[in-house]
Amino acid sequence: MLFDDQSHIQGRKRSYYEGLNNISLASNLSRDMKSLVTPVNFSVNSHNAARYAADLAELVGADIHLLHVLQIPLTNIDVPTTEYIMGELQTAAEESLNELKQELVKRTCGKVQDTLQWKLGE
Numbered sequence: 001m002l003f004d005d006q007s008h009i010q011g012r013k014r015s016y017y018e019g020l021n022n023i024s025l026a027s028n029l030s031r032d033m034k035s036l037v038t039p040v041n042f043s044v045n046s047h048n049a050a051r052y053a054a055d056l057a058e059l060v061g062a063d064i065h066l067l068h069v070l071q072i073p074l075t076n077i078d079v080p081t082t083e084y085i086m087g088e089l090q091t092a093a094e095e096s097l098n099e100l101k102q103e104l105v106k107r108t109c110g111k112v113q114d115t116l117q118w119k120l121g122e
Helices: 005-021 026-032 044-060 083-107
Strands: 035-039 063-071 114-121
Touching (some): 044 063, 063 083, 083 114
Parallel strands (some): 063 114
C-alpha cells in the first residue's frame, strides 16, 4: 500500500510527540532523572535516539550526556595504529559530537544542556 508521503510523515511525527506527552510518570521522571546518557556512533539510528533523548530531556527537565566510544582500529598486520591515526579519529569524533550537540541545542531551543564525551575502547 502506498502512502501519501506528507500525511504519513506528519502522522508519524504526531504519534511520536503524543508518545512523549503521554508519559504517565513524567512528574516522577523530572524529579528522579537529572541526566540522560545517550550513546552515539553517528549512525542514522543513533542520531534518531539522540533526538528522542533531547525531546524526552526537554519534557522532564533533564540534561543529555552524549557518549561516543572511540574504537581502536584492528589491522591484519602486526603494525600498531599510530598516534597520528588515533589523533585523526579523535578529532573526527569530537567534530561529529559537536555537530550533533549543535543540532540538539537548536532542536530544543537551548532548553536542554548537552555535555560531550568520548572514550577510548576496544
